[in-house]
Amino acid sequence: MKNIILSVIIIFSAITFNSCDSEKKQNKSPEYVLVIHGGAGRILKENISPEKEKQYILKLSEALASGAEILKNGGPSLDAVETAINILEDSPLFNAGKGAVFTEKGENEMDASIMDGRTLNAGAVAGVKTIKNPISAARKVMTNSKHVLLGGEGAEEFAAAVGLEIVEPAYFYTPEKWERFKKAKQKLQSKEKTEKHGTVGAVALDKHGNLAAGTSTGGMTMKMFGRIGDSPIIGAGTYANNNTCAVSATGHGEYFIRNVVAYDISALMEYKKWNLEKASDFVINEKLKSQNGSGGVITVDKDGNISMPFNTEGMFRGYINSNGEMRVLLYK
Ligand code: ASP
Numbered sequence: 001m002k003n004i005i006l007s008v009i010i011i012f013s014a015i016t017f018n019s020c021d022s023e024k025k026q027n028k029s030p031e032y033v034l035v036i037h038g039g040a041g042r043i044l045k046e047n048i049s050p051e052k053e054k055q056y057i058l059k060l061s062e063a064l065a066s067g068a069e070i071l072k073n074g075g076p077s078l079d080a081v082e083t084a085i086n087i088l089e090d091s092p093l094f095n096a097g098k099g100a101v102f103t104e105k106g107e108n109e110m111d112a113s114i115m116d117g118r119t120l121n122a123g124a125v126a127g128v129k130t131i132k133n134p135i136s137a138a139r140k141v142m143t144n145s146k147h148v149l150l151g152g153e154g155a156e157e158f159a160a161a162v163g164l165e166i167v168e169p170a171y172f173y174t175p176e177k178w179e180r181f182k183k184a185k186q187k188l189q190s191k192e193k194t195e196k197h198g199t200v201g202a203v204a205l206d207k208h209g210n211l212a213a214g215t216s217t218g219g220m221t222m223k224m225f226g227r228i229g230d231s232p233i234i235g236a237g238t239y240a241n242n243n244t245c246a247v248s249a250t251g252h253g254e255y256f257i258r259n260v261v262a263y264d265i266s267a268l269m270e271y272k273k274w275n276l277e278k279a280s281d282f283v284i285n286e287k288l289k290s291q292n293g294s295g296g297v298i299t300v301d302k303d304g305n306i307s308m309p310f311n312t313e314g315m316f317r318g319y320i321n322s323n324g325e326m327r328v329l330l331y332k
Pocket of ligand 1: 040198199230237249250251252253254
């Protein structure tokens with residue numbers, strides 16, 4: 001823990017967080033890479049106080065440092081992905097776990113999924129209300145059940161049976177997301193456009209060449225009771241394949257489901273032999289954009305290249321690798 005805090009402090013002093021993504025190309029293929037996101041949307045410098053900005057940067061840095069520690073020690077990409085996402089789930093800052101947004105009924109219903117690029121195994125939970133860390137439940141579905149996706153009460157019962165932490169629904173209440181819900185409700189009545197984005201995700205390449213991806217979310221503010229987004233849908237919000245890449249998405253879920261976004265990026269690489277940057281940029285900035293589908297993805301390929309395209313004003317995102325590079329970015 002001490003180590004992690006120390007590295008966060010060191011890293012924090014070296015972070016740049018307000019520049020664009022087309023930063024330096026790595027000269028040497030990294031041995032391991034971790035990329036994370038904390039949601040895309042109307043993330044503008046003028047809307048975020050310096051204090052809040054600092055909190056986002058610190059929490060994203062902590063998630064990166066903790067995941068990187070695992071990868072550095074030769075641990076599996078799946079562990080790095082789950083650990084990084086757990087940290088973001090436990091923070092009220094993000095729309096996942098503790099900070100999940102509210103449905104039209106004023107409740108929290110969470111979705112999550114995880115995929116192993118080595119085996120193509122996957123696990124997911126949808127519409128859960130009492131599992132403290134939905135990404136860990138998704139991983140247990142992958143490893144301890146013969147299914148891929150469990151929903152609602154069945155998923156909650158399963159999570160309890162495998163020893164995961166169950167909490168009262170009230171645990172997920174945060175004043176900030178409640179305010180957002182009330183505002184969204186008012187705006188809906190006056191037919192104004194509401195702000196709906198925010199989700200967390202991670203993709204990683206480990207020292208053994210294995211890719212993994214995971215995504216966890218509270219969904220979209222004021223979503224219908226029972227609505228399930230792209231985050232727990234393998235191929236839409238999450239995908240990993242050692243032959244191509246690992247992808248975690250965030251954005252307007254319905255568009256990501258209809259366009260099978262995460263798998264589409266992998267398929268463009270597999271069948272058309274496109275590189276990671278071209279494939280992910282095409283899907284987010286051409287295909288989705290032409291349909292007004294807003295959001296972004298974080299991706300890493302089998303050679304450790306990364307890309308983080310988004311078609312919104314901003315996306316909380318960051319990466320760290322074995323070449324000693326680390327960045328946390330919020331804006332365009
Ligand atoms: N994709 C998530 C959903 O539609 C929301 C988000 O990423 O902001 O549930």
